Amino acid sequence: MAIIDLMAALMGVSMGFLAFLVIGGISGVSAWIFYPGPSQGLRPGKILLAFLLGVTAAAGSSFLGQYWGFFQSGQILEWASAIFASCAVACLFTALAK
Template sequence: MGFLAFLVIGGISGASAWIFYPGQSRGPKLVKLLLAAFLGFITAFITSYLGQYLGFFQSGQMLEWMSAIFTACLVGCIFTSLAK
């Protein structure tokens, strides 16, 4: 996957975890939303390259997309649960 795909997948996954996670939000909302999106982007990027390095999948396979989305959502939910 390319850089733009990591940005879109990770950003949307992280931001959606922040938006749809229940709970009272404390502090500046926009900064934490952008941080959740950035963490999702970094997680999708690392998952893709780590999976390729370890030989679980090749670039562009469906497993790469699914693992990037799953881990970005997981990290976004963990960050959101700790931040809210």
């Protein structure tokens, strides 16, 4: 039983990380591509930076929300805060970079 509990705990952590990687990455890259304004084309360095900022914002909002007691892991408010934070940070970066 201890092995099953350990595997469930590890899978929950890794799946949460993968989910925030996908949420943050998609919102960061889509903000860079679809944000209005002059663009110099799809430069890989800027897209990678937008991707990393989105992932960091999603993970950071999840961590801070759980730390402050607003929600627990896996609740819909955690997902909503991760999506909002990653979109906001990605749009802010894109607005300043373009």
